[in-house]
Amino acid sequence: MTQHQPDAERPEAEEAAGRSGAPAERGRGLSRRGVLGLAGATVGAGLVGFGAGMAVDRAVAGGSPDSATYPFYGTHQAGITTPAQDRLHFAAFDAAPGLDRDGLIELLHDWTVAAARMTQGRPAGKYGPASGPSDAPPDDTGEALDLPPGGLTLTFGFGPTLFRAADGTDRFGIASRRPEALVDLPRFAGDALVPAISGGDLCVQACSDDPQVAVHAIRNLSRIAFGRASIRWSQLGFGRTSSTSRSQTTPRNLFGFKDGTANIKSEDQSVVEDQVWASAGDGAGWMAGGSYLVARKIRMVIETWDRQQLGEQERIIGRDKGEGAPLSGGTEFTEPNFLAVAKDGGTKIDPDSHVRLAHPSVNGGAQLLRRGYNFVDGNDELGRLNAGLFFIAFQRDPRTQFIPIQRRLATNDLMNEYVRHVGSGVFAVPPGATEGSYVGAGLFA
Amino acid sequence: MTQHQPDAERPEAEEAAGRSGAPAERGRGLSRRGVLGLAGATVGAGLVGFGAGMAVDRAVAGGSPDSATYPFYGTHQAGITTPAQDRLHFAAFDAAPGLDRDGLIELLHDWTVAAARMTQGRPAGKYGPASGPSDAPPDDTGEALDLPPGGLTLTFGFGPTLFRAADGTDRFGIASRRPEALVDLPRFAGDALVPAISGGDLCVQACSDDPQVAVHAIRNLSRIAFGRASIRWSQLGFGRTSSTSRSQTTPRNLFGFKDGTANIKSEDQSVVEDQVWASAGDGAGWMAGGSYLVARKIRMVIETWDRQQLGEQERIIGRDKGEGAPLSGGTEFTEPNFLAVAKDGGTKIDPDSHVRLAHPSVNGGAQLLRRGYNFVDGNDELGRLNAGLFFIAFQRDPRTQFIPIQRRLATNDLMNEYVRHVGSGVFAVPPGATEGSYVGAGLFA
Numbered sequence: 001m002t003q004h005q006p007d008a009e010r011p012e013a014e015e016a017a018g019r020s021g022a023p024a025e026r027g028r029g030l031s032r033r034g035v036l037g038l039a040g041a042t043v044g045a046g047l048v049g050f051g052a053g054m055a056v057d058r059a060v061a062g063g064s065p066d067s068a069t070y071p072f073y074g075t076h077q078a079g080i081t082t083p084a085q086d087r088l089h090f091a092a093f094d095a096a097p098g099l100d101r102d103g104l105i106e107l108l109h110d111w112t113v114a115a116a117r118m119t120q121g122r123p124a125g126k127y128g129p130a131s132g133p134s135d136a137p138p139d140d141t142g143e144a145l146d147l148p149p150g151g152l153t154l155t156f157g158f159g160p161t162l163f164r165a166a167d168g169t170d171r172f173g174i175a176s177r178r179p180e181a182l183v184d185l186p187r188f189a190g191d192a193l194v195p196a197i198s199g200g201d202l203c204v205q206a207c208s209d210d211p212q213v214a215v216h217a218i219r220n221l222s223r224i225a226f227g228r229a230s231i232r233w234s235q236l237g238f239g240r241t242s243s244t245s246r247s248q249t250t251p252r253n254l255f256g257f258k259d260g261t262a263n264i265k266s267e268d269q270s271v272v273e274d275q276v277w278a279s280a281g282d283g284a285g286w287m288a289g290g291s292y293l294v295a296r297k298i299r300m301v302i303e304t305w306d307r308q309q310l311g312e313q314e315r316i317i318g319r320d321k322g323e324g325a326p327l328s329g330g331t332e333f334t335e336p337n338f339l340a341v342a343k344d345g346g347t348k349i350d351p352d353s354h355v356r357l358a359h360p361s362v363n364g365g366a367q368l369l370r371r372g373y374n375f376v377d378g379n380d381e382l383g384r385l386n387a388g389l390f391f392i393a394f395q396r397d398p399r400t401q402f403i404p405i406q407r408r409l410a411t412n413d414l415m416n417e418y419v420r421h422v423g424s425g426v427f428a429v430p431p432g433a434t435e436g437s438y439v440g441a442g443l444f445a
Numbered sequence: 446m447t448q449h450q451p452d453a454e455r456p457e458a459e460e461a462a463g464r465s466g467a468p469a470e471r472g473r474g475l476s477r478r479g480v481l482g483l484a485g486a487t488v489g490a491g492l493v494g495f496g497a498g499m500a501v502d503r504a505v506a507g508g509s510p511d512s513a514t515y516p517f518y519g520t521h522q523a524g525i526t527t528p529a530q531d532r533l534h535f536a537a538f539d540a541a542p543g544l545d546r547d548g549l550i551e552l553l554h555d556w557t558v559a560a561a562r563m564t565q566g567r568p569a570g571k572y573g574p575a576s577g578p579s580d581a582p583p584d585d586t587g588e589a590l591d592l593p594p595g596g597l598t599l600t601f602g603f604g605p606t607l608f609r610a611a612d613g614t615d616r617f618g619i620a621s622r623r624p625e626a627l628v629d630l631p632r633f634a635g636d637a638l639v640p641a642i643s644g645g646d647l648c649v650q651a652c653s654d655d656p657q658v659a660v661h662a663i664r665n666l667s668r669i670a671f672g673r674a675s676i677r678w679s680q681l682g683f684g685r686t687s688s689t690s691r692s693q694t695t696p697r698n699l700f701g702f703k704d705g706t707a708n709i710k711s712e713d714q715s716v717v718e719d720q721v722w723a724s725a726g727d728g729a730g731w732m733a734g735g736s737y738l739v740a741r742k743i744r745m746v747i748e749t750w751d752r753q754q755l756g757e758q759e760r761i762i763g764r765d766k767g768e769g770a771p772l773s774g775g776t777e778f779t780e781p782n783f784l785a786v787a788k789d790g791g792t793k794i795d796p797d798s799h800v801r802l803a804h805p806s807v808n809g810g811a812q813l814l815r816r817g818y819n820f821v822d823g824n825d826e827l828g829r830l831n832a833g834l835f836f837i838a839f840q841r842d843p844r845t846q847f848i849p850i851q852r853r854l855a856t857n858d859l860m861n862e863y864v865r866h867v868g869s870g871v872f873a874v875p876p877g878a879t880e881g882s883y884v885g886a887g888l889f890a
Contacts, residue, residue, distance in 0.1 A: 087656075087683070089821070091824075093828075094828075129701050129755075129766055129767070130701075130755065130765065130766035130767030130768075131767065132755060133755070134754065134755050134756030134759075135754050135755075135756055136754060136755065137751060137752050137753060137754055137755065138701070138751075138755050138758075138766070140701075141699075141701045141747070141751055142697060142700075142701020142702065142766055143684075143697045143698065143699055143700075143701045143819070144697075145697060145701065145767070146694070146697065196826070197823075211532075211656075211683035211684060212683060212684040212697075212819065215683065215684075215819075215821050215832075218830075219699075219747065219751075219830060219832075222748075222828070222830070223748070223751050226748070226752075230827070230828030231824045231828040231829075231830070232828065233823065233824065234821075234823050234824050234830070235823065236681075236683065236821055236823075238532070238656035238657060238660065238681065238683070239588075239656060239657040239660075249591070252587060252588045252589075252590060252591065252657075253588065254586075254588055254664075255587075255588075256574050256575075256583070256585075256586045256587020256588050256590065257587065302586070302664065303667075303668070303671075306582060306583075306586055306664075306668050307582050307671075308582060309579065309580050309581060309582055310574075310575065310577060310578070310579050310580075310581065310582065310583050311579030311580055313583075314579075320575065321574055321575035321583070321587055322574070322575030322576065322590070323575075374588070374657065374660075376534070376660050376679075376681055377822065377823065378642075378678065378679050378680065378681075378822065379536075379676045379678065379679050381641070382675070383538075383539075383667070383675030383676040383677065384676075385663075385664060385667070385676065385679070387660075387664075
């Protein structure tokens with residue numbers, strides 16, 4: 001039925017060709033290992049300048065953005081300080097009822113192997129989608145076969161329920177190793193959380209400039225997890241709303257405003273060390289070099305927003321809409337002056353504006369590294385787009401960062417009239433894996 | 446509250462700068478009219494080689510794909526033979542209960558003006574998102590302010606219920622002008638249609654290489670329609686599954702197979718004339734130069750598919766997975782030989798394979814111009830991705846094209862075990878509008 005023969009015996013060099021190993025190319029005898037090897041070397045060279053585990057500049061990693069690849073193994077997981085890719089597929093998984101400690105470790109090992117392959121532009125499994133035995137299911141689903149990875153990163157996290165299930169059981173013998181920073185998020189004013197799109201034992205954040213590559217990755221990780229874990233909820237994001245590098249332009253959210261101007265940038269090494277990476281002294285030693293991910297699905301009532309006056313929109317945000325400058329004056333990157341006085345005697349920036357309440361100066365210096373995405377999930381029965389911001393933030397400790405900031409916003413932010421938090425999750429994101437080991441190995445050591 | 450002043454009096458040249466008119470750029474005194482004018486001239490020159498209303502080659506329209514623009518006005522609507530863009534936002538609208546004939550005409554006029562602007566990279570309205578009066582809502586929502594149009598096309602269609610409502614009323618005095626070709630689709634074997642994601646009085650297909658631009662367009666058309674029409678259902682597609690030009694590579698669907706190899710290509714002028722465009726002799730004269738759009742939301746049971754043997758997957762499709770060649774041999778673009786005999790005495794291509802049942806040779810020569818997209822809408826309660834193909838096809842007459850082809854597929858296609866049609870729509874897509882007029886004017890003449 002097929003021209004493909006089982007090729008378990010074909011040389012490892014051909015296997016390494018991976019996603020590029022379409023018959024036509026293989027027929028020409030093209031050796032891709034050399035090409036990939038060279039790219040790898042370039043990436044390695046780039047890393048020297050950035051420090052291990054840091055994001056690799058795209059210009060270094062490849063000729064075009066689509067061909068960017070980031071190392072999977074390293075001090076930190078990729079997908080945190082990596083320049084935010086354009087598209088997202090995020091999935092929260094629940095462990096299957098029968099899964100035990102060994103099964104969980106095996107799953108994390110299998111995910112690690114597949115993730116390391118896919119992020120380098122190779123199929124999820126050894127045979128790929130079209131080169132394995134005819135009488136077995138392919139070990140890659142194929143829709144990314146001809147696509148460059150587009151900077152794909154896969155970032156794994158552990159939810160509170162992995163450490164202790166809702167019924168109190170310690171399924172995996174790790175309850176005592178739960179980091180203190182991995183708290184259950186409190187209820188915030190106005191929360192309208194839907195349990196079906198909140199929580200999860202595990203999470204995977206897939207980011208790529210090509211949405212098909214991100215979807216392919218989540219789908220294959222879900223396929224690999226079959227019988228061991230299944231998707232609890234998932235979310236596609238079509239447009240990034242944050243920059244994580246000074247090399248990126250500031251994108252716009254669905255309020256039409258620039259978002260993430262004041263985000264932590266990967267170039268700010270000391271801020272990253274201070275606010276993003278957990279350290280050995282923080283408590284759970286196995287989390288050193290890791291981070292904590294908070295996800296919030298924030299529905300925006302865009303139809304109401306769209307009927308609001310321009311001046312009122314700008315008052316709520318605290319910035320002007322075109323340039324993104326603070327209403328105290330200047331340009332996008334001018335620091336806001338919350339004391340600047342307007343003609344009417346009030347401050348030029350409303351004290352309850354979003355820009356002020358989210359600013360480090362009113363949050364004891366606390367910041368977040370945000371990697372959010374715009375989403376549209378069809379529409380509701382009234383014809384309103386089910387649209388908004390899928391907020392993702394990384395931080396060293398949610399107790400001193402996301403939680404107090406969000407408490408302040410949830411109570412006072414003028415923007416609250418136009419947003420509703422409908423989904424939520426918090427996950428401990430372990431440090432990067434070492435080649436030959438697996439993501440989160442320290443938790444089970 | 447804002448630095449922006451009402452600028453109703455600013456010169457038309459500045460207004461024409463449109464989306465590019467961010468304060469920083471305007472501050473530098475950059476005249477964008479010249480740039481846009483030049484691009485327009487180039488497009489015009491390109492059109493001479495293609496014939497009016499034909500797709501404009503991207504290399505002609507702009508230096509990079511992102512900057513591609515296609516003319517809105519012309520013999521045919523853009524977005525049909527235009528090289529299929531990477532991303533989709535499709536929306537079906539229902540007219541508001543109180544809308545009358547004049548109101549409908551006014552809506553179509555307003556949509557035309559906004560669509561003509563947005564497809565050229567300008568804001569939906571004259572003031573744009575950030576340059577209008579502070580005490581009025583902006584006439585563009587802003588999230589595409591800094592983005593090139595990415596080849597944005599907006600294609601409008603009229604559903605059967607526009608001509609006569611479900612309750613039999615002729616709300617707009619157009620019942621007698623309903624084209625015979627605009628039939629209600631019959632029920633096909635296996636259909637599992639959900640009314641809430643089927644039908645609609647009007648439709649808009651927004652395609653762009655940038656999803657934020659496509660979403661922005663639908664959102665602004667919905668905003669403009671406020672009180673006159675509202676979204677009945679909408680669909681995002683993240684990856685195109687068809688090529689409509691020989692200049693494009695063949696993409697893959699979520700079965701992991703190349704899709705659209707045998708699609709109608711815009712370069713095949715005689716096939717396009719014969720199979721895509723309605724002509725004056727077909728019946729409804731106002732539809733000459735128009736086409737008929739069939740949309741089907743096809744859920745794929747990808748988890749079951751992923752556990753199927755590679756050989757069986759290839760038997761179902763009738764092509765090999767890697768190259769996309771027919772199982773009778775050759776390469777992707779080799780014509781399938783349905784008579785080629787395999788070693789076991791049967792045909793190399795299964796008679797019930799998808800490639801055979803969809804082939805013109807078993808459909809009396811009927812073909813479709815397909816512009817489908819892969820979608821993922823989260824997941825179901827069992828953790829299975831709610832994923833599949835949002836099928837869109839254009840044709841001269843659904844009675845002789847989509848309907849008989851789909852009847853054959855719905856009855857016999859081996860693929861049926863893995864797909865479920867859950868949404869459906871059929872729309873008459875009028876010819877292109879003339880500048881100064883509006884889309885569908887012929888229907889009301």
